[in-house]
Amino acid sequence: MNYSSPDASRPRRTRRWFRWLLAFPFLFAAASILQVAVLRFIDPPFTAFMAARQMEAWGQGEWGFRLAHDWRDLDQMAASLPVSLVAAEDQNFAAHHGFDLAAIEKAQAHNKRMTARAEKRGRPVTRLRGASTISQQVAKNLFLWQGQSRASRWVRKGLEVWYTLLIETLWSKSRILEVYANVAEFGDGVYGGQAAAVRFFNKDAARLAPAESARLAAVLPAPRRYNAAHPGPYVQRRARWIQRQVGQLGGKAYLEAL
Numbered sequence: 001m002n003y004s005s006p007d008a009s010r011p012r013r014t015r016r017w018f019r020w021l022l023a024f025p026f027l028f029a030a031a032s033i034l035q036v037a038v039l040r041f042i043d044p045p046f047t048a049f050m051a052a053r054q055m056e057a058w059g060q061g062e063w064g065f066r067l068a069h070d071w072r073d074l075d076q077m078a079a080s081l082p083v084s085l086v087a088a089e090d091q092n093f094a095a096h097h098g099f100d101l102a103a104i105e106k107a108q109a110h111n112k113r114m115t116a117r118a119e120k121r122g123r124p125v126t127r128l129r130g131a132s133t134i135s136q137q138v139a140k141n142l143f144l145w146q147g148q149s150r151a152s153r154w155v156r157k158g159l160e161v162w163y164t165l166l167i168e169t170l171w172s173k174s175r176i177l178e179v180y181a182n183v184a185e186f187g188d189g190v191y192g193g194q195a196a197a198v199r200f201f202n203k204d205a206a207r208l209a210p211a212e213s214a215r216l217a218a219v220l221p222a223p224r225r226y227n228a229a230h231p232g233p234y235v236q237r238r239a240r241w242i243q244r245q246v247g248q249l250g251g252k253a254y255l256e257a258l
Contacts, residue, residue, distance in 0.1 A: 077205035080213035087245035139163035
């Protein structure tokens with residue numbers, strides 16, 4: 001009888017783990033491509049952000065907390081809503097390929113000025129500007145998490161880039177906008193245009209007026225802070241600006257051209 005010593009089996013285990021380590025990037029790439037390809041045709045019933053919010057509520061002992069989410073296809077909601085989202089969040093949506101480099105440069109310059117001003121006054125930095133596109137927002141909402149550590153942020157950013165590229169490659173622009181309109185958070189635990197229309201205006205998303213759509217889009221920078229049904233001065237000003245931008249984009253004709 002031949003017995004293998006522990007020392008003899010150790011190199012084999014090391015080689016096995018090394019092969020799995022080499023194969024992991026290819027397995028992940030294949031799985032994520034399949035994941036995104038399937039969601040081109042199948043409406044996601046929930047997102048990573050929805051799951052995280054529900055778990056957060058349960059972790060705080062809010063056992064009765066329930067998410068509000070009700071899918072509607074793009075042609076089942078008022079055209080003013082998705083166009084308002086583009087006007088508010090990503091006016092170069094139709095032209096870019098997932099990343100708006102010009103917007104990123106403007107945001108960086110703005111944030112640098114705000115940081116320098118805050119340091120000069122000895123105050124915390126406020127009014128920082130982001131430059132995430134709608135495609136990036138979809139990638140984050142569907143697949144990623146909201147980590148706080150620096151290492152977690154870098155990993156999440158890398159995955160966001162990868163998933164954004166996949167979404168832009170495998171989906172049409174109208175599909176990206178349709179998913180975004182159904183997964184964006186418009187209030188605490190209120191996801192998607194249909195749930196938001198019912199919660200804040202007591203009506204179906206198909207019956208939203210342009211002003212109501214603009215108000216929903218106006219709260220997106222901080223949906224748990226602002227309320228579309230009871231807008232303060234900031235939301236009112238931003239909603240009026242969004243309506244003007246919707247007119248410049250072409251309104252319903254913008255959707256038809258996607």
